[in-house]
Amino acid sequence: MARLAQAATAEGDAAPVLEELAGDGTGWMPLLPVARWLKDVGPGFDRFLQTMVLDLPPGIDAEGLTSTLSAVIDRHDLLRCRLVDEGEGALVVSGPGTVDAASLVRRVACEGDWARRPDAWRTLVLAELDEEAGRLDPRAGVVARFVWFDAGPETAGRLLVVLHHVIVDGVSWRVLLPDLAAAWSQIREGHVPRLPAVGTSVRRWAHALVEEAASPDRVAELGLWRSVVDGPDPLLGGRRLDPAVDVRATVRETRVELPVEVTEAVLSALPTAFRGEVNDGLLAALALALVQWRRTRGVRESSALIRLEGHGREEAVVPGADLARTVGWFTSAFPVRLDLAATDLADAFAGGEAAGRALKAVKEQLRAIPDKGIGYGLLRHLNPDTALSLAPHPIGQVSFNYLGRFSAVADMPAGLRGFGFTQAHDVAELAVLDAAHDPRMPALAEIDINAAVTDTSDGPCLSAQFAAPEGVLAPEDVRELADLWCQALTALTRHVAHGGRGGLTPSDAPLITVAQTDIDRWEKHYPGLSDIWPTSPFSPAFSSTASCAPPTKNRPGPPTPAGAPSTRIRSSTRSTCSDRSTPSGCGRPGRRSWTGIRRCAPRSSRTPAGTWSSSSSTTSGCRTRTPISATSRARPRTTPSRNSSQPTCGRTSTRRTRRSFGCTWSASARSASSWSWPPTTSCSTAGRYRSWWAICCAATAKGTWADRRAAAVSVTFSPGWPGGTPRRRRPPGARNSAVWRSRRSSPPPEGPAAVSAAVSASVWQTCP
Numbered sequence: 163m164a165r166l167a168q169a170a171t172a173e174g175d176a177a178p179v180l181e182e183l184a185g186d187g188t189g190w191m192p193l194l195p196v197a198r199w200l201k202d203v204g205p206g207f208d209r210f211l212q213t214m215v216l217d218l219p220p221g222i223d224a225e226g227l228t229s230t231l232s233a234v235i236d237r238h239d240l241l242r243c244r245l246v247d248e249g250e251g252a253l254v255v256s257g258p259g260t261v262d263a264a265s266l267v268r269r270v271a272c273e274g275d276w277a278r279r280p281d282a283w284r285t286l287v288l289a290e291l292d293e294e295a296g297r298l299d300p301r302a303g304v305v306a307r308f309v310w311f312d313a314g315p316e317t318a319g320r321l322l323v324v325l326h327h328v329i330v331d332g333v334s335w336r337v338l339l340p341d342l343a344a345a346w347s348q349i350r351e352g353h354v355p356r357l358p359a360v361g362t363s364v365r366r367w368a369h370a371l372v373e374e375a376a377s378p379d380r381v382a383e384l385g386l387w388r389s390v391v392d393g394p395d396p397l398l399g400g401r402r403l404d405p406a407v408d409v410r411a412t413v414r415e416t417r418v419e420l421p422v423e424v425t426e427a428v429l430s431a432l433p434t435a436f437r438g439e440v441n442d443g444l445l446a447a448l449a450l451a452l453v454q455w456r457r458t459r460g461v462r463e464s465s466a467l468i469r470l471e472g473h474g475r476e477e478a479v480v481p482g483a484d485l486a487r488t489v490g491w492f493t494s495a496f497p498v499r500l501d502l503a504a505t506d507l508a509d510a511f512a513g514g515e516a517a518g519r520a521l522k523a524v525k526e527q528l529r530a531i532p533d534k535g536i537g538y539g540l541l542r543h544l545n546p547d548t549a550l551s552l553a554p555h556p557i558g559q560v561s562f563n564y565l566g567r568f569s570a571v572a573d574m575p576a577g578l579r580g581f582g583f584t585q586a587h588d589v590a591e592l593a594v595l596d597a598a599h600d601p602r603m604p605a606l607a608e609i610d611i612n613a614a615v616t617d618t619s620d621g622p623c624l625s626a627q628f629a630a631p632e633g634v635l636a637p638e639d640v641r642e643l644a645d646l647w648c649q650a651l652t653a654l655t656r657h658v659a660h661g662g663r664g665g666l667t668p669s670d671a672p673l674i675t676v677a678q679t680d681i682d683r684w685e686k687h688y689p690g691l692s693d694i695w696p697t698s699p700f701s702p703a704f705s706s707t708a709s710c711a712p713p714t715k716n717r718p719g720p721p722t723p724a725g726a727p728s729t730r731i732r733s734s735t736r737s738t739c740s741d742r743s744t745p746s747g748c749g750r751p752g753r754r755s756w757t758g759i760r761r762c763a764p765r766s767s768r769t770p771a772g773t774w775s776s777s778s779s780t781t782s783g784c785r786t787r788t789p790i791s792a793t794s795r796a797r798p799r800t801t802p803s804r805n806s807s808q809p810t811c812g813r814t815s816t817r818r819t820r821r822s823f824g825c826t827w828s829a830s831a832r833s834a835s836s837w838s839w840p841p842t843t844s845c846s847t848a849g850r851y852r853s854w855w856a857i858c859c860a861a862t863a864k865g866t867w868a869d870r871r872a873a874a875v876s877v878t879f880s881p882g883w884p885g886g887t888p889r890r891r892r893p894p895g896a897r898n899s900a901v902w903r904s905r906r907s908s909p910p911p912e913g914p915a916a917v918s919a920a921v922s923a924s925v926w927q928t929c930p
Contacts, residue, residue: 180362180370180482187239187363193251194368195539196474196493197328201251204405206603209295210327213598214335215287217570218310219346219582220318224269226349227310227321231263233345233355234338235306238489240329240364244303250543253328255365256303267308268294274313276320280588287311287322288598294324295598305329320586324598327491332565333473334489336573342583343574350581361484367492370480375544383537384548390497391555395467396456398559398608399634408631411601413610416628416637418644420651422621427655429567429615429622435664436518438525441564444613445470446524447650448562449500454507454650455643465501469558469607472496476536496535497557500524511649513656521654522667522678529669561607567615567622587618605631609640624651666694 183189193201201207218227235241236258243253270290276283294307306329309322323338330338345355374380420428432443445468452466474494477483485492502520509516538557541548570584613626628644630637658664665685668676671694685691 178482180366180480180484182363182366183369185365187360187365188255188257189365191253191255191365191368192372192544193253193328194364194371194474194491195543196495197491198250198543199495199539200327200606203606204409204602204604206410206600208298208300208326209598209600210603211295211298211324211598212327212330212335213291213322213324215586216321216323216339216342216583217586218319218321219350219580221315221350222319222346222582224267224310226346228264228267229349229355230342230345231267231308232261233349233357234341235261235263237341237357237360238338239360240490241306242303243300243305243329245300245328247301261303266304266306267310269310269312272311272313272319274311274317274319276586276588283588290322291324291598294322298324298326300326300328318582321583329490331473331491331493333475333492337487337489339573339583339585340575340578343578343581346583347578347581358487360487360489362480362482362488364488364490367480367483367485367488367490370483371540372544374479375540375548380537380540381545381548383532384541384551386532387497387538387541387552388555390499391467391552391557393465393467393499394463395556395559396461396463398456399630399639401634402556402559403605403608403631403634405604408605408633409601410599410603410605412631412633413605413629414632414637414640416640416644418626418628418648420624420648422618422623424652424655425615425622425624427658428624428651431658432521432654432664435658435662436521436525437664437666437670438521442521442525442528443651443654444564445498445500445528445562446521447647447654448560448611449502449524450505450507450510450520450650450653451643451646452560453502453505454511454646457507464503464505465499466560467497467499467558469495469561470498470535471561471563472534472536474536474539476533479533479536494534494536494539495557495561496531496538498528498531498535500527511653513653513660513662515657515662517653517657518662518664522665526667526669526678529667559608561610563612565612565614567617569617571617587616605629608634609643663689666691670694 200210222230239255240253242258242261243255246252246254270286272286290309294309297307298304305326307324309324311320311322313319341357344357348355428443429440433439436442448468449466453464456463472494474492475485475488476494477485500523502523505520505523506514506516510520511517538552542552543549568585570587571579574584608630610629611626612629613624615622615624617623626644626647628640630640663685666681668678668681671681674694674696676694681691681694684694
């Protein structure tokens with residue numbers, strides 16, 4: 163039976179695998195959406211390329227270089243493809259061994275003094291780049307060219323790699339460079355190079371996307387994309403782009419760099435504080451900059467329509483796809499509308515609270531885009547029916563693309579370092595920006611922004627290139643926008659550095675429906691809030707109760723909204739009990755428990771073994787099951803609250819015998835398990851004894867609380883005393899005479915009774 167269970171588990175956990183078509187990665191394939199878009203933009207597609215300069219390993223010769231390139235070309239299909247113009251365009255991939263790598267390499271003798279004469283070296287490499295770009299001919303199958311700068315046997319040379327954009331994107335370079343190093347490491351040892359296999363071929367992915375574009379779920383996104391592009395997008399310049407006039411020859415570029423300390427904050431502090439991605443901060447800064455830039459020109463528009471580029475490798479769209487090692491042009495381009503309505507720009511640029519709110523707003527608007535925008539390209543270019551609806555609408559005057567971080571060390575696996583084929587640091591800009599484009603090619607946007615992080619000797623450096631046709635925008639206007647973007651990024655990092663708490667957004671709680679205002683209120687009341695969960699189902703073997711009295715004017719309801727989730731609070735600095743839903747706590751002295759959270763000083767007593775019986779709750783009219791002693795039946799009563807702002811249904815004490823009592827803790831749709839609930843409630847005694855047993859469960863409250871989905875938990879404690887005899891706090895006839903305080907405390911035991919560190923953040927109770 164155990165072996166059968168193991169087999170069933172293994173079968174259930176097996177991930178699906180996308181089966182390849184006949185011929186695997188070779189044969190005919192449709193163009194991916196981004197290639198279809200740019201192929202028809204205008205002239206110059208043949209020279210549309212990406213390039214990189216690599217440091218070669220010492221001692222490599224012509225034969226070794228050719229063998230290394232051949233191994234990589236044979237491994238990656240698109241390096242052997244040719245472009246065909248039939249229909250909407252396609253690629254035809256030939257088999258391994260059909261491309262002569264030696265014919266693609268041109269040797270240029272040089273002195274190797276790129277460090278001593280950087281200007282001369284740069285002039286040489288740009289001249290060779292322009293020469294090789296002219297030799298590219300994707301329709302003839304020439305999609306790759308290489309220039310070997312041979313500095314002699316004593317000096318490591320360099321390799322200029324020129325690839326047509328139809329076969330490569332930013333992610334592909336992180337596959338190609340390690341494969342080049344791996345192939346050379348085997349060749350230099352005299353072995354035949356064997357490179358790791360590719361998961362899903364580009365050909366299989368392209369056919370799968372065509373099928374996905376026609377699926378009902380994908381077509382249902384059409385309304386979303388129409389709503390994005392239908393909004394306002396005031397002119398940035400004097401006119402819109404004219405493809406016949408605004409070509410690359412008229413484009414002027416403005417380059418900006420941010421300091422290392424700002425870059426490090428953008429890469430780490432911002433994403434950590436706001437639980438987001440690097441792109442969230444970059445785009446929030448761009449939205450702030452655009453709104454401010456327009457406002458200085460008399461245009462008050464709070465939203466910005468941006469054409470955003472992503473890596474496009476959304477494997478979840480095609481179950482079973484594995485694109486981790488696939489080389490190709492997968493880029494997705496889609497419109498996003500970032501709205502910063504009601505944002506105080508002055509406070510945001512000063513690094514105030516408005517900066518954090520702006521970043522949260524942008525983060526949520528980006529998360530609202532399904533599958534990171536890949537659906538727009540499918541509907542616009544791969545589905546002829548939906549394409550007619552989207553074609554008339556431009557997708558933004560501003561184009562933004564974050565290419566990621568380029569590092570000669572981090573991009574190369576540790577086992578392959580020292581074998582060359584790493585990015586040359588002194589020409590890093592060639593790695594992140596396309597160069598040698600056809601000057602006749604139309605400009606793609608009024609402002610085209612390419613940003614990337616490059617590792618330098620001082621640390622990571624974020625740079626961006628703002629490119630705009632001079633007939634649309636003056637260079638000084640572009641410079642002003644670029645400077646505003648840098649200022650906004652600096653303000654966001656200053657906000658976090660000066661105490662901005664960041665925090666959660668609704669997308670961080672995918673299991674519940676919650677508004678940002680609710681999260682902000684919880685974070686203000688519980689500064690250590692780290693997670694939000696829905697109510698967990700309780701075991702049906704446990705009993706349920708709903709002991710909440712309806713709220714009145716003098717007894718307001720709980721501070722949490724309907725369906726308030728569970729939370730985890732990691733720290734508390736209060737010196738008193740922190741588990742009350744009032745900022746000042748319950749007012750009782752607090753003792754730090756084993757979880758690090760200050761709680762009320764406990765009161766408890768032994769609870770003799772009892773039997774289960776049903777009794778009616780006169781407080782709420784609900785049925786409850788409570789344990790009673792063998793000699794006395796329970797009679798519930800409600801302990802009044804000391805604080806008039808708290809409801810009286812906080813805790814129901816049940817008198818049984820002289821040395822037993824039970825508690826009913828009420829919460830608003832809280833989540834707890836039978837093991838984790840007791841120590842997460844204030845005034846709880848269970849977490850302070852070595853042996854204890856807790857039985858608890860939740861049920862939806864009835865009556866006036868039904869709309870709020872309030873829940874109550876019936877908890878009965880049977881603690882074992884750490885030692886000695888409990889001391890009676892009050893005479894037997896006094897109020898709460900059954901409540902006792904222990905003499906010392908200790909953490910709960912390990913095992914099934916070990917409690918969760920999660921603190922119930924909206925439990926409100928009455929401490930006697």
